[in-house]
């Protein structure tokens with residue numbers, strides 16, 4: 253397909269997204285008589301975040317007729333996938349499952365990046381650094397060696413030589429991956445949904461009610477009284493899963509409040525932009541500060557990865573706190589002293605939708621043979637979107653017999669004890 257026709261088909265896809273929303277809102281305003289049953293789909297996916305969008309895409313690649321629904325739109329402002337940027341890395345300690353999934357996903361991110369008008373993937377490189385020889389680091393090196401994946405180790409002198417804009421006191425060494433970097437989160441999901449629609453999938457804006465009954469679910473209903481029927485249903489509702497299915501997932505998914513800060517960089521100085529600075533994370537016994545170089549002139553991003561307080565994705569306060577700002581400024585003073593007093597340019601409050609230990613949830617609903625639950629991204633899910641979507645699509649379609657035990661509902665605890673970083 254030529255580039256002109258790609259642009260046209262993407263425009264058509266975006267126009268059809270808008271048209272579908274308008275039709276639905278007309279229905280919601282009463283212009284459409286009574287509940288309308290539409291049963292043209294093989295699969296309905298509820299939730300157009302990174303997990304739902306890649307699942308819908310993969311179901312469609314199996315030649316299914318797929319409907320993707322979202323209450324507010326793909327990667328909207330309050331969705332966990334709605335932020336500006338997300339790190340991607342394969343550094344996961346001894347954890348081969350997530351190491352492999354992140355590695356497999358990179359190919360798809362590159363493909364998507366080639367489809368979008370602007371980059372989805374900025375291959376800035378990823379640097380994780382440590383103040384002592386933690387098992388997370390030595391295990392990561394062993395895992396990468398075993399799986400044949402590249403991972404470099406640099407001592408403090410090498411780090412200081414490469415990144416003189418950072419202060420390296422107390423750091424022993426760093427692990428570096430050249431091929432990974434930052435994913436532009438909102439752009440990625442919205443591009444993927446447009447690709448899905450351009451390829452024949454349907455997207456509609458609709459707030460879906462919880463499934464009721466048991467056995468084979470016959471359909472899902474939206475707030476406007478429309479019923480959507482299909483052979484199978486995937487609920488990929490991120491931090492809303494505990495509200496949608498309170499008995500089942502209320503005790504098993506823990507949304508927490510997470511603050512993100514962007515700072516202005518010094519004028520005329522490109523040292524905090526790629527390629528001079530990679531995506532980075534400092535790991536100290538599981539505590540992580542992480543951030544991105546100044547991507548697309550948006551500012552230098554920094555966040556503390558420690559789980560914040562419990563958070564309601566609908567009504568939670570989304571103004572960042574003074575304490576949070578003071579905390580990251582203290583960190584900047586230690587590692588990025590030139591930025592410690594720089595003006596704050598932007599803040600965001602998002603939520604992690606944590607499972608008890610950080611493992612994803614990809615499993616059948618215990619009461620319905622044709623309903624699948626997908627979530628528990630737990631602050632590290634975005635990078636795995638393509639692999640999770642492929643896996644969920646194969647599971648829902650019966651191409652895979654049973655979920656990986658770690659993704660099962662049965663393995664989801666009710667007490668938070670973070671293990672996956």
Ligand SMILES: Cc1cc2nc3c(=O)[nH]c(=O)nc-3n(C[C@H](O)[C@H](O)[C@H](O)COP(=O)(O)OP(=O)(O)OC[C@H]3O[C@@H](n4cnc5c(N)ncnc54)[C@H](O)[C@@H]3O)c2cc1C
Pocket residue numbers: 298299300301302303304321322323324325326327328330331332333334335337338339340458459460461488489490491492493496510511512555602603604605626627628629630631632633634635636
């Ligand atoms: C601050 C922050 C930083 C992060 N950093 C990273 C990182 O560096 N690297 C990384 O890999 N991951 C990171 N993550 C994690 C990652 O972003 C999430 O795990 C991932 O985006 C979760 O996607 P999701 O599709 O499950 O949820 P969401 O993106 O929240 O999507 C769920 C969708 O379901 C829809 N929905 C809910 N209920 C209904 C309903 N009843 N009807 C219709 N639609 C409904 C919602 O509107 C929403 O759009 C970070 C997360 C945050 C918050």
